[in-house]
Amino acid sequence: MGKVILVTGPARSGKSEWAENLAMHSQKVVVYVATAAEYPGDEEWQKRIQAHQNRRPQDWLTLSVPMELSATLAAATPNTCLLVDSLGTWVANFLEEDKISWDNKIAELLETVQLVAADMIFVAEEVGWGLVPAYPSGRLFRDRLGSLVRQLAILCDTVYLVTGGHVLNLSTLGTPLPPPRE
Template identity: 80%
Template sequence: MGKVILVTGPARSGKSEWAETLAMQSGKVVVYIATANDNPDDQEWHKRIQKHQNRRPQDWVTLCVPIELSATLADAKPNTCLLVDSLGTWVANFLEQDDLSWENVLTELLETVQLVAADMLFVAEETGWGVVPAYPLGRTFRDRLGSLVRQLGLLSEAVYLVTGGHVLNLSVLGSPLPNIE
């Protein structure tokens, strides 16, 4: 298994920038895996994507992978560093699936991560730090993303929390919980 790193934190905290810094420091060919689709009709979303694209080195390979993340990871060459940004968007792409279908997708991803020889950096949003969503789909999103982040964190060599303009290495500062839910 390659090196797995998880970078998590709230919106606009600098998660992506920190993950990009780690990818550059890897010294490997970087493959940026975007989980969002660009929507030219949504100018605000398009500007966000452009900002991310403009910040990245031009020699990075960029793949748009809104669904087939496991297959994309499985196809990676060992000498690469994969940067997946973001897991929250990827989870949102599956919200219409029933719980059993989602569990199968989640299991496939976590099993694939353990087999990939490439280094992998995952960016994930923290969603459960506030009010419980008042609608079922919001709770489903929060619960699915939270569970994925927890399980991926247990597979990660390093877990970083980016918040308040600071990066904390949780792998050094904390202790992992057992993998039970």
């Protein structure tokens, strides 16, 4: 298993920039795995995607992977650093999945992470620090992403929290919880 890093935090905290910094210093070929689908009619969304693209070095390969994340990770070579941005967007792509299909998808992802020889850096949003969403789809998203982040963090060598313009290494500051009991 390669080195696995999780970078989490709230919106606009700098988590993607921190993950990009880590990838730049990995001494490996960087592959940026974008989980967002492009929506040409959504000008604001396109500007967000463009801002991310403009920050990245030109020699990074970018893959658009809104769905097949496990297969993309499994295909990576050991001399690669995969930067997956972001898990929240990936989770949102599967909100229509039923519980059994979703649980299988997560089990596949977590198993794949443990088998990949490449380094992997995952970016994930923290969504559970505010109000409970008023709509079922919002609660489902929050619960699925929160559970995925917790399960993935157990497998990570390092977990960072980026908030308030600061980076905290949670792996050195905290104590990990045991795996969740379902």
